[in-house]
Amino acid sequence: MRFLHTVLLVLEKDLRIEVRSMEIFYTTVFFAVACVLVFSFGFVREGEPIEGAAAGILWIAIAFSGTLALGRTFERERHGDTLRALMMAPVDRPALYVAKLLGVLVLLAAVEAVVVPLIALMFQAPLFAEPLMLGGLLFAGTVGFAAVGTLFAAMLVRARSRDVLLPVLLYPITVPVIIAGVRGTAALLQGEPDVGMARAWLSMLVFFDVVFITLALWTFEPLMTD
Amino acid sequence: MGPPFDSLTFADVTRSFGRRRALHRVSFTCHAGEIVALLGPNGAGKSTLLSVAATLMTPTSGEVRYGQHTAAGGGAALRARIGLLAHDLYLYPELSAAENLTFFARLQGVRDPARAVDEALVRAGLSDRRNDAVAGFSRGMRQRLATERALLHGPQLVLLDEPFTGLDDSSTSALKSRLQTLRAAGRIVLLTTHDLEAIEGVIDRAVVLSAGRLLILPEGTAGLRERYRRASAV
Numbered sequence: 001m002r003f004l005h006t007v008l009l010v011l012e013k014d015l016r017i018e019v020r021s022m023e024i025f026y027t028t029v030f031f032a033v034a035c036v037l038v039f040s041f042g043f044v045r046e047g048e049p050i051e052g053a054a055a056g057i058l059w060i061a062i063a064f065s066g067t068l069a070l071g072r073t074f075e076r077e078r079h080g081d082t083l084r085a086l087m088m089a090p091v092d093r094p095a096l097y098v099a100k101l102l103g104v105l106v107l108l109a110a111v112e113a114v115v116v117p118l119i120a121l122m123f124q125a126p127l128f129a130e131p132l133m134l135g136g137l138l139f140a141g142t143v144g145f146a147a148v149g150t151l152f153a154a155m156l157v158r159a160r161s162r163d164v165l166l167p168v169l170l171y172p173i174t175v176p177v178i179i180a181g182v183r184g185t186a187a188l189l190q191g192e193p194d195v196g197m198a199r200a201w202l203s204m205l206v207f208f209d210v211v212f213i214t215l216a217l218w219t220f221e222p223l224m225t226d
Numbered sequence: 227m228g229p230p231f232d233s234l235t236f237a238d239v240t241r242s243f244g245r246r247r248a249l250h251r252v253s254f255t256c257h258a259g260e261i262v263a264l265l266g267p268n269g270a271g272k273s274t275l276l277s278v279a280a281t282l283m284t285p286t287s288g289e290v291r292y293g294q295h296t297a298a299g300g301g302a303a304l305r306a307r308i309g310l311l312a313h314d315l316y317l318y319p320e321l322s323a324a325e326n327l328t329f330f331a332r333l334q335g336v337r338d339p340a341r342a343v344d345e346a347l348v349r350a351g352l353s354d355r356r357n358d359a360v361a362g363f364s365r366g367m368r369q370r371l372a373t374e375r376a377l378l379h380g381p382q383l384v385l386l387d388e389p390f391t392g393l394d395d396s397s398t399s400a401l402k403s404r405l406q407t408l409r410a411a412g413r414i415v416l417l418t419t420h421d422l423e424a425i426e427g428v429i430d431r432a433v434v435l436s437a438g439r440l441l442i443l444p445e446g447t448a449g450l451r452e453r454y455r456r457a458s459a460v
Contacts (some may be wrong), residue, residue: 006333013329017320081314084282085375089333090306225284 004099006091010099011199015106017076024072024107031063032115040122055185059141060176062108067167068146070153071106073100074130078157087224097220101143101150101213108142114164130188137188140205141181145174147212155223177212180204231293231307232258234279234383235355238288240439241274248274250438251288258382261405261415263425265454266435266442273313275435276385279416280310289293289430297386306334309381311389323352323371325460326360328376334379348372351397360375364390372402383418384408390424402428410435422451434458 019022036057044055077083086096116138120127127134152169156162172177184201187194230278234256234326243248250273257264264272277283281304285414289296297452309315317326327346331339350370369392380419390398392433405428408415419425425432432450434441434457441457448456 002335009329009332012322013318016325017318020320052377054446076318076320079315079319080319082316084312084314085330086281086314086333088282088308088310089330090302091333092302104398169426226283 003092003095006089006095007099007102011084011094011106013171014073014103018107019105019125024069025110027072027137028065028069028107028111031068031116032061032111032116035061035064036115036118049123049125050074050101050220052186052189054119054123054127055182055189057123058115058119058127058185059181060120061180062112062138062142063145063171063174063178064219065111065115066104066108066142066149067170069104069111070146070149070170071163071166073104073107074153074157083154083224093221094217097150097154097216100154101146101216103198104146104150105142112142114140122185125189127192130193130195130198132201133195134185134188136202137181137184137198137205140202140209141177141184144177144205144208144212147216148173148177151216151220151223154220162219177205177208180208227379231295231382232412232414233291233293233408234416235291236275236288237291238289239278239285239290241278241283243287246443249278249435252435252438252440253288254433254440256414256416258412260411260415260431261409261417261429263432264416264418264435265420265422265427265432265457266418270435271438272435273387274438275311276310276387276418277417278382280308280385282307282310299424306379307382308385309376309379309383310385310387311373311376312352313391315368316370316375317360317368320359322357322359323347323350323363325357326371327375331378336379342378346378347401350374351400351422358396366394367394367399370397373404382413384413384415384417386415388419390419390420390421398424408423411448420455422449426450 039057043050054151116127119125149170154167156165159165180201185197187197237253239249239252251277264275266272278285289326290398292300294330295304297304324343324347328339329341330341336342341448347356352371373389389401393401405415425447432443434443434454436458
């Protein structure tokens with residue numbers, strides 16, 4: 001109960017600050033939309049998109065804007081060194097990690113709510129043909145990406161070159177998640193959606209999620225103290 | 227509440243950052259109902275020692291004991307008995323004074339957060355600014371608020387890093403009275419400051435750190451500044 005209480009308390013505080021400033025929401029959405037528009041100029045010729053491009057661009061937009069959101073989320077805790085105040089509180093420290101992870105997921109869900117319809121429009125992609133499977137892929141992929149990203153962003157909060165280090169550390173480790181997300185989404189976007197293949201990739205994403213979240217919960221406290 | 231303790235003991239505490247040694251075999255004890263000042267020039271290791279005492283940093287060697295407990299053995303329950311006012315104030319500028327205190331009160335598990343926050347705001351002299359964002363506060367106002375944040379949960383061990391920074395005369399007097407109240411309540415107070423005049427007559431004892439090593443502050447009737455000057459000159 002105390003664990004859940006801490007998660008909700010920190011999440012509520014983060015969302016309250018974000019609703020007040022809308023800083024991370026606007027910057028991540030703007031970045032993701034700009035990303036999709038730039039790619040649409042390159043990959044859509046005379047109204048015809050290159051086959052298979054939509055899935056890749058969707059996950060690139062999520063990964064890039066996610067990196068931006070992760071960095072900004074922890075930048076807030078750097079001002080006034082409030083992350084140390086959170087670490088000093090008599091709470092389960094992994095609860096702080098879960099709260100931060102949920103905050104990033106809420107932000108990325110908002111980004112995806114804008115980007116998915118935009119990609120469907122710009123690339124004439126049948127993204128809503130299998131809405132439940134697409135939702136599952138997006139959810140599981142975003143959780144896997146954010147699970148690793150939240151841990152690294154927290155670790156790097158006091159590093160001088162954190163803005164450079166975060167993507168350098170994050171992308172190599174989350175490559176399996178991004179590949180699974182792209183392949184699963186591509187399976188749904190082909191002429192005849194291959195739901196079986198998408199389900200296989202979804203299972204792999206769920207496996208990555210379990211591994212990454214377990215490792216992050218296990219390592220968060222030792223990595224953050226000192 | 228966590229494990230009770232009536233003393234804080236640094237036993238041969240050394241802390242290194244790479245090849246740089248910030249603390250070198252520091253040993254001393256603070257007792258309940260005592261206000262101990264940690265003096266020393268910039269970079270002497272004062273803030274590092276407070277971080278170690280606050281369990282935010284582990285010593286490279288040696289140990290810190292909270293009564294009979296160590297930081298590793300105390301865990302979250304021990305942290306519930308420690309209050310830290312650091313140089314960075316641990317406040318969210320986007321939130322109001324009341325929201326900041328309410329958040330930390332709930333995080334600390336304070337029984338009646340609303341009442342605790344009201345009382346803290348009165349003590350900080352910020353009741354009329356309770357709903358204003360902290361971003362608009364002066365340094366002194368933020369300092370007062372951060373002091374109340376650190377003391378909100380009634381900690382047994384109070385660690386104050388430069389608590390007089392930015393305070394005007396009346397706020398300095400109020401903080402001195404607060405320190406005396408903490409002493410009377412049997413708290414252990416360890417503070418750092420460069421404002422020796424402000425703590426003269428308030429503290430029970432002072433220890434001096436220089437380049438991470440503990441120096442002896444000479445006893446005597448001379449003022450604190452004079453004794454500190456003599457200790458630093460050795």
